[in-house]
Structures are given as C-alpha cells and as structure tokens.
Amino acid sequence: MNTFANHCRAQLQVPRNTTSKCILDEVTRKGATAKYLQRIRQVLRSQLNGKNKIRAINSYVLPVIRYPAGIISWPMEEMKATDVKTRKLLTMHGGFHPKSSTLRLYTSRKEGGRGQVSVRATVQDETSKIHKYIKDKASTDDVLSECLRQWGTEDEVLEVPSWEDKPLHGMYHRQITEVADIRKSYQWLEKAGLKDSTEALILAAQEQALNTRAIEAQIYHTRQDPRCRLCKEAPETVQHITAGCKMLAGKAYMERHNQVAGIVYRNICAEYGLEAPRSKWGTPPKVVENDRAKILWDFQIQTDKMVMANQPDIVVVDKEQRKAVVVDVAIPSDHNIRKKEHEKLEKYQGLREKLEKTWKVKTTVVPVVIGALGAVTPKLEQWLKQIPGTTSDISVQKCAVLGTAKILLRTLKLPGLW
Ligand SMILES: [Zn+2]
Structure with a gap:
C-alpha cells in the first residue's frame, strides 16, 4: 500500500x-x-x-x-x-x-x-x-x-x-427446495469436475433456458407444436425429456439407471473381493458369489404371488454377518425424489419379509434416488452408508447428471455449441 x-x-x-x-x-x-x-x-x-x-x-x-x-x-x-x-x-x-x-x-x-x-x-x-x-x-x-x-x-x-427469485431461472430451485438437500443437490458443481459445456447445459436445463418445443410455443409464442418430438403425447418440457418420455424409457433412461446402479454394484464387489465387469458399460452377471458374499444383479427372486416386486436392481447377502441389503436405484424428475424414495421403500417391504423368513438373514431395503438434474434428498448419504462397500454421493450424482446431459443433447439435437 x-x-x-x-x-x-x-x-x-x-x-x-x-x-x-x-x-x-x-x-x-x-x-x-x-x-x-x-x-x-x-x-x-x-x-x-x-x-x-x-x-x-x-x-x-x-x-x-x-x-x-x-x-x-x-x-x-x-x-x-x-x-x-x-x-x-x-x-x-x-x-x-x-x-x-x-x-x-x-x-x-x-x-x-x-x-x-x-x-x-x-x-x-x-x-x-x-x-x-x-x-x-x-x-x-x-x-x-x-x-x-x-x-x-x-x-x-x-x-x-438473486437468481432464485427469477420466474423462469429460479423455478427449479424453488421446486426442489421442499424436497431436496439444496447444498448437496448442487455439490456436483463443486466436486464433479465436469466440462464447462456440461455444466452450462445442466444449468440451462434447470433454468428453463433450453429450446424445448413447449418453451418455444409457450414462452416465445412461435407456432411450434408444443408436444414431444418423440412420443407426441405430452408437452415437450425438460422434465418430460429427462424423466418422463416413454420413448426414452426403454433405452436411454435404462442406460443412465444402469450406469448409476453399476457404480454401487462395483463398489460392493470390491468390498467382498468379487470380480466385477471391467468396463463400466459391461452388464454384470446375474449372480456372483464367494465364501463371504453373494450378489444378485437384476435377479428375479422366487417368491409367492403375494410379493409383487421381486426383482430389485441389487441384492447383496453378507454370509458372515447374516445380513442382506436390497438396493433399488431410480432417477426421477427432481421434484419427485422424496416421493420416489418412499415408494421404493414401500415397494420392497414384501420382499424384505420374505427374505428374512426364507433366507434367515436380517434384511434392509435401500433406495438410491437422484433427480435427473442432480437433486438429492437429505437422506441419500445415510442410505449409501448402509450398502456394503464405499459409494460416495457425489459419484452417483455425477453419473446421473452426465447421463441426463447425454439424453438432452441427443434428444434436442443440440450441436456442440449452442
Ligand atoms: Zn415424449
């Protein structure tokens, strides 16, 4: 000075x-x-x-x-x-x-x-x-x-x-405030190390800034048909494309879902010294097993007719501790994360009782739910801790967000630059 x-x-x-x-x-x-x-x-x-x-x-x-x-x-x-x-x-x-x-x-x-x-x-x-x-x-x-x-x-x-108060730009933020852990929902911005173009795309999606057909028709008043270009059924909003289109459910959503579930799966395998598929694109085998544990991937468990949901994403049985964990992954619209978490818990209670009775193991149901644009509930970290192995919340969140970015780019046919 x-x-x-x-x-x-x-x-x-x-x-x-x-x-x-x-x-x-x-x-x-x-x-x-x-x-x-x-x-x-x-x-x-x-x-x-x-x-x-x-x-x-x-x-x-x-x-x-x-x-x-x-x-x-x-x-x-x-x-x-x-x-x-x-x-x-x-x-x-x-x-x-x-x-x-x-x-x-x-x-x-x-x-x-x-x-x-x-x-x-x-x-x-x-x-x-x-x-x-x-x-x-x-x-x-x-x-x-x-x-x-x-x-x-x-x-x-x-x-x-503040941007949160703006009618369009802040809409997402206001929607998730009630259901999500806000700090955690944005932590991918700090910790995921994504490319600037991916960050820009996801934030633009959160801010209703992307040119979907519904936005073109309703906000810019063009004569564009507001319905989804793929299914022609619902208005083409970001929410619809990222988590609500039936034309994307079979392949694109499934791929994103399996990527997230795959991270959890590989971490469980590592914990028990079991071999997991090397490539992250490889589908895991239905059953892997050693002296310590048995892991089922997308496996239909034989139950009586009363148990409707009997094919969760992952079931891991720890043979030494006589414990089982039923894991199911979902990537819904961000405002739906809390409801989805609850739904998953309820859905597998029948299976949990069945496993406790027939396999004689203490069973826990663990939902892993991440919003398509990254929102997570305050409970996610605790849920992940109940799964054997170490799965960080940022790793699954990053994976979900990247999956969504890919879906948006493909569906809206966005060029590399805007
Ligand atoms: Zn559609």
Missing part, C-alpha cells in the same frame, strides 16, 4: 490537468481490457474443466483489471460492456448458454452458481477497498486526506438480486 500512497503523491504533484488525467485513465483501461480479453480467450481454449476455467478467470485473468482498478476511474458502461463481451466469449466456447441466468454465473458454486467474478464486481471491490484504506489513514496522512476530500462521494453499493 506504500506504493499506492506514493502514487497518490505523484498524482497530486502533477499539474492538475483533468483532460490529461482522463486520457491517461482511458489508455490504462483500454490496455487492461485488451489484456483481460486476450487472457480470457487463452483460458477458454484450454483443456481445463468447468470449475478450473472459472478459477483461472478469477485468479489469473481478473488481476489484470484489479491492478489499476482502484486508482483510475472506470465508467459503469465500460465495465458492463466488458462483462457482456466476456459472456459472449463464454457462449462461443460452449461454456455458457445464451439464455442462461447471468446472475447465477456470478453466484458461488456452493449456492448453485458457476462462481465467476465480473469485471464490474472486481472494479467496485477494489475501489471500495482503496477508499476504506484512505479513510482509515486519512487522519494521519495529509496526502491521503486530500485524496479523501477529492473523492468525497460514498461508494456505490453493489446490490445483487
């Missing part, structure tokens, strides 16, 4: 010519902005994942702006223009959907945003920090007190409305 005080002194000693100061400011701003945009392009072209690209922007690109920010004046229009340009570059590189929420781009990842910092916020933050420094030191330093006198005005407080 001593350098800064020296800078102030230098400025005050220069004959006070407003025009030359203005020109100097402008030249500095132009130079900084050009350097900033050059670095942004460099970061966007890199192979970094979505989270690390944004970290690079915040810690490697924005300092170019921050360095001169508090010292020279920076007109609001210029800051806004540079932010618009930044978002255009993001969009061009596939990292930000053009109709996605700008507020959310600048919200921290913990709160469900992308965690980018804007030029505007950087300049305002730096300016207010320097003002605070000057205010604190003005009483003991003549030069700084002269600075303070010249500045005079109070800092403009940056008031940021």
